[in-house]
Amino acid sequence: xxxxxxxxxIGAGAAGLMCAATAGYQGRRVLLxxxxxxxxxxxxxxxxxxxxxxNLNTTPAHFISANPYFCISALKRYTPQDFLELVxxxxxxxxxxxxxxxxxxxxxxxxxxxxxxxxxxxxVDLRMKTSINSVxxxxxxxxxxxxxxxxxAGALVVATGGLxxxxxxxxxxxxxxxxxxxLDVLPTSAGLxxxxxxxxxxxxxxxLSGLSCKISVSCNxxxxxxxxxxxxxxxxxxxxxxxxxYWKAGDSLSINWLPDYQLLATLQALRQHQPRAHFSSxxxxxxxxxxxxxLINLLAIQGIKLPERNADASNNQLETLANALxxxxxxxxxxxxxxxxEVTLGGINTQxxxxxxxxxxxxxxxxxxxxxxxxxxQLGGYNFQWAWAxxxxxxxxx
Numbered sequence: 001x002x003x004x005x006x007x008x009x010i011g012a013g014a015a016g017l018m019c020a021a022t023a024g025y026q027g028r029r030v031l032l033x034x035x036x037x038x039x040x041x042x043x044x045x046x047x048x049x050x051x052x053x054x055n056l057n058t059t060p061a062h063f064i065s066a067n068p069y070f071c072i073s074a075l076k077r078y079t080p081q082d083f084l085e086l087v088x089x090x091x092x093x094x095x096x097x098x099x100x101x102x103x104x105x106x107x108x109x110x111x112x113x114x115x116x117x118x119x120x121x122x123x124v125d126l127r128m129k130t131s132i133n134s135v136x137x138x139x140x141x142x143x144x145x146x147x148x149x150x151x152x153a154g155a156l157v158v159a160t161g162g163l164x165x166x167x168x169x170x171x172x173x174x175x176x177x178x179x180x181x182x183l184d185v186l187p188t189s190a191g192l193x194x195x196x197x198x199x200x201x202x203x204x205x206x207x208l209s210g211l212s213c214k215i216s217v218s219c220n221x222x223x224x225x226x227x228x229x230x231x232x233x234x235x236x237x238x239x240x241x242x243x244x245x246y247w248k249a250g251d252s253l254s255i256n257w258l259p260d261y262q263l264l265a266t267l268q269a270l271r272q273h274q275p276r277a278h279f280s281s282x283x284x285x286x287x288x289x290x291x292x293x294x295l296i297n298l299l300a301i302q303g304i305k306l307p308e309r310n311a312d313a314s315n316n317q318l319e320t321l322a323n324a325l326x327x328x329x330x331x332x333x334x335x336x337x338x339x340x341x342e343v344t345l346g347g348i349n350t351q352x353x354x355x356x357x358x359x360x361x362x363x364x365x366x367x368x369x370x371x372x373x374x375x376x377x378q379l380g381g382y383n384f385q386w387a388w389a390x391x392x393x394x395x396x397x398x
Contacts, residue, residue, distance in 0.1 A: 005031040005125070007398065008144060008153040010132060011174070012039035014387040015370030016159035017115035022395035024122025031151065032119065033130040036169040040112040042161070045168070046342075046384070051108035053087065054080040054388070055381035056100035063386065064245055064376045066186060070350040071375050071386065074358075074393040080381075083388045090114045101380045135177060142365050154365065157358075157394060161371045162344025163188060170338070174372040175347065181366060184349040186374050190341035191245040194236035195253075195332040204294050206232050211288045215239055216259040222246040225259050230291070234332065242379050244335055245345060255328045257295065258286055264322040271318065275311035279321070299324055343383055347374040357397025358390060369394045 007023050009016050012034035020032045043051055055062070058080050060072045084102065087094060092114065093105035104110045119126060133145040135156065142156040160174035175185045197205060209232040216225040217239045229237030243253065270282055284292040296306065304324050307313045313321075338344070348368055352360060358367045369390040377383035 002149055003031065003151045005029045005151065005153045007031070007155050007157065008033065008142065008151060009157040009159055010034070011159035011161060011370075012036070012126060012128065013159060013161055013370070014040060014043055014115070014384055015161075015391045016157070017119050018388050018391035019157055019159060019369060019395045020124040020126075021115070021118035021122040022392050023398055024119065024124045026395065026398070028395075028398060030122070030124045031153070032124050032126045033132065033146065033148075034126075034128050035131050035171075037129055039126065039128065040115055041168040042165065043112050043115070044108045045165075046108060047103050049108050050103040050106075051111045052097075052101050052103050052381040052384065053094075053111050054083050054102050054385045056080050056084075056096070056102065058100075058382055058385045062378045062380075062382045064191075064345065064378075065350060065374050067350045067374065070353070070355050070373075071389075073355045074389040075385070077396075078389040078392040080385055082392075083385065086118075087111075087114065090117070099380055132173070135180070137181075137363065137365060140365060155367065155398060156365060157367045157369060158372060159368075159370050159391070162347060163338045164190065164341040164344050164371075166338060170344075174368065178348045178368065178372075181360065181363065183352050183360065186346040186349050188344050188346040190335055190338050191345040191376050192241045192342035192379050193244045193335045193337065193340060194231060194234055195240055195244065195247075196234040196334050196336060198331070198333045201298075201330060202234065204298055205230055205235070208288070208290050208294060211291050212237060213257070213287050213291065214259065216256040217243045218254045218256075219243050219251055220246045220248070228255070233336070238379055241342065245343075245376060245378065247332070247335075249334065250331070252329050252331045255330075256326045257328060258325055261286075263326050264319060267313070267318045267322055271310045271313055275309060277310050278308065279306050279310060279313070283325075295325070295328075342379070343376050344371060345376050347372055347376075350374050354397075356393070358394040359397070367394050 006028040007030045009020050009032045020030045024030045063071050092110045094102050095105050131147045136143045142153045144151040158174045208230045212227050212229045215228045224239045224242040226238035228239050358369050360366045370387045
């Protein structure tokens, strides 16, 4: 068949559905295509099945990009409060967790249904299981050859996302299309992703799989104080996922296992007030006991041994112990990669994209939104807010 549309959008995820509905409400004839069998798959699995759909504290500082000013305009024009108003109009119950993170009270399906309902009300023609064979442009239109047949459109919006979680259908198609039209695609890597460990460290920590505690982790002038989770393969949890977006292969990480304490002063006080006790007993009260034991064993391997009694510790020993626990440095073996990464770092260079309507410079009928661009949010609902904001800015600019 041959079809015509004012706007074709490729990618029925968060950004694509939001853009389609917004454009449809503006009277555009919108055709939304996706190669997958179900829309918004990543929405469904996000937030542990509860979808952390925005963050009330969103600012441009929560995003990573080679062009950090690019995201400012869209984020100002469509705020977390704007999306929250939409959530409330659909009578979706939500809860606020730490740091302004908003989650569905029941299920991520509520956000998926919101997006599908909005698209339906806006008259969007949604077609799943559709492959794109070619894209060409003329001076003022776009032609696609697809498994549905040939499609002529006034504009094309690419909302195909990045490479994270390929089992949900992620591919590099959006990057390939950008390159076809001469755009620069910055190197991509897995972000918000767990770390793997070298065998010698994994031997000590893997048996502790499932244990969690609050830490501070630092790398490349960034620090996050959030929970760490030990897994059978390495280290995860919010703190490690956050720092992974700033880590490069070969970098070391520094962990403070007791971020709520001025540790040297605390150890000195223990020596004075509990002279017959052992520091290991106190450490086992602050951390899961098995983790405390593992850390003591790891310190011993480094030549840092605890005295039999607190009273026997010298000032130098206390300083060494405090520094070791506040600045535990190690090199990860790597990360879990795109298989479990929540986002893709890098992508289409935004220097070539309008921050007002997301059109390619000099090619108004071709636009890119969402994760396919070199804009990556930190953990906590920021990436969904970028999806909503970039989608709305693009649609309103048509």
